[in-house]
Amino acid sequence: MKDRGRFSRRQFVRTLAASGAIAASSLVGQKVPFLSPRKASAASTVLFQYNSPDAPRIPLVQSFVDEFNKSQSEYEVKIDWVPQAQSRQKILASIVAGNPPDVTMVWDQNLPEFEGMGALEDLTSQVKGWKHYAATNPIAWQTVTVKGKIVSFCLGYTNDGVFIRTDRVKEYGLKMPNFDWTWDDFLTLAKGFTRPEKNQYGFGMRGAGQWAFTYATEVMYGNGAQVLKDGKVVINSKEAIEAFEWYIDLLRKHKVTPPSAPTDAYRQIVMGFGRGVTSMVTHSSGSIEEQKNSVGEANFTTLPWPIGPAKKRASFYQCETLTMFKAAKNKEGAWKFMTFMMEDEPHFQYCAKTGMLPTREALLKRPPFTGQWYSGFIKSIPFTIVSPYLSYVGWGSILEAVGAPLIQAAMVGKITPKECLDRWAENLTRNMT
């Protein structure tokens, strides 16, 4: 009784042998050899924080990482998928804690903040010696240059253009504008599209989120306005106010936007166009694939922003970067992975699948970038500039916290466009550090 629950030495050896036999039999027929070189123990880890893990992007990025890990044996990239909404805080917290990832994908608008914390690795000399340096569009280096230092690679970029429902142009007998259309052409078309009784509106204006003020600023540039001039904030100039009044009038006077415009954010404007509520919308090439599915490939095209009264127009360049931190633990591995991602094929595939534009002209000549849906964005490249809201640390972050409520106040008529821009200029000036 006493020894009932105990193993004798002989029983233990028998059990061990039996277990071994069972395990060995289960391996019969395995295609992969049970014993193979153990790569993980030899390779040093590169921690890669990826900040926009939408369903289509996860397998794409994972496939690049798998390919990189297979292509060499020195480094093994491990991905930390972080939802976009939490990515900025997570990086900032990790910088403060002195433990950032080795490399991260992050929007260029956050770079000044990280540089403000002294957290970014200066890649200037390495980048200038990189084989694709000269072939890369100079603006791609401009946007990732902070205080004279190149701190990132531009993994893919977007600028803004106007999506237009070509099927409705035909249906309503409207004149399809060309690339050099003007504000008047825009307004005429928007009015022609507007059918409130059918819940159809000409233009999907954005009133929420940080891009609400960004789009409005692009319009102001069409009238010769600027955010900064000679180191001073001039976004409340006469030209800016006139342009902003024209823009706000689209909602308040001409009523060519959905009445929900003041609270419409990214999802509402993109879905509004996709569902046929609006027939024109401003957005980046990032939503082309979604619109192909929603509206149909043959039913829409894109154009650049229309030319303003000052015979000018601007589109703001924003990019997803690959950025390395000063406190990265594996800088060599991070650099190797970054340059791998910027090779022709991964760079092209990443951009083609996410709707962004590659930074080398040769890649722009390959489909899908030659399709009609990209035409508005490609044609915008000559007047695409780095967003002026990247000029100062913190300007990017107040676009949402201060800019959105201000533009909404103008959209609902609580304040005039002039008051809105005066207050906006005051806020930007206060945050010039």
Next chain:
Amino acid sequence: MKEQEATIVAPAPRPLLSRTTREMLANYAYLLPAAICLGGTVLFPILKTINMSLYHNVLFRPQDYRFIGLGNYARMVQDQTFWLTLRNSFAWVLWSVSFQFVCGLAAALLLNASFKGRVILRTINLLPWIVPGVVVGLVWEYLYQPNYGPINDLLRRAALMREPAAWLSEINFAMPAVIITNIWRGIPFFTIMILAGLQAIPIEVYEAATVDGASITQRFWHVTLPILRPIIVVATATRIIWTFNYADLIFVMTNGGPADATQITSTYTLLVAYATLDFGYAAALSVILLVIMLVFTALYLKFTKGVESVAG
């Protein structure tokens, strides 16, 4: 028979601590794990927040990190958006909780009566409470949608409206619209609490009141309500605190807009913390929220005589 030997039992040594002290220490020892947990998860974060509120602490400007005393509180006095959000918070709480209470009480009285299908109705009544807040926000955002939302559609079909109303984008409609959603969501809470109270009232009390000639209204005012008072006080206080700090409905439906029309102090605090990363100022806003709620709860419990029983 063997003669028994007399033995002298040595007196037990006097314990170092008296029995009462030992019992008291043992009781405290039992409480210690809970106290450590509460201290770590409630008290420490509060103290840390108070400490943080005394610093200029913008996360992306670590070089500017410095002690500024009451600087963040002084800034709050000048911050017009803060005062606007505070006014919005009071309107949000007042209208939400009062209508939730009245409708919840009515629903509880109805569900306390005997009728066929009562069980199904009780279950249906719980639905708004069961559905997550974010889903509630999305569903109501769709209902309010000016272009294809059912509310506008019904009003237009009934010839009560010509132009579609942008319920969540009009400065005058946005707050009432989110309050209505919150009322809908909060009614089941009051219904359950009050229904539980109603079912605990002995039938004899009503019989005695009836024998004394009390009408239905008199029985409600002089029997039902006084007995329910402790439950109503606790439920209302709890709900007020929740609503004051509740941010997800507004975040999903309007994100505080348009033009801060639905921005309440708790959503404003989140915005300051996570959009501008000004953790010092956000901490000061949180401390003020805490103080407001503490003062309110103390006054509320004092004026409503707390949860004392009716007899007491």
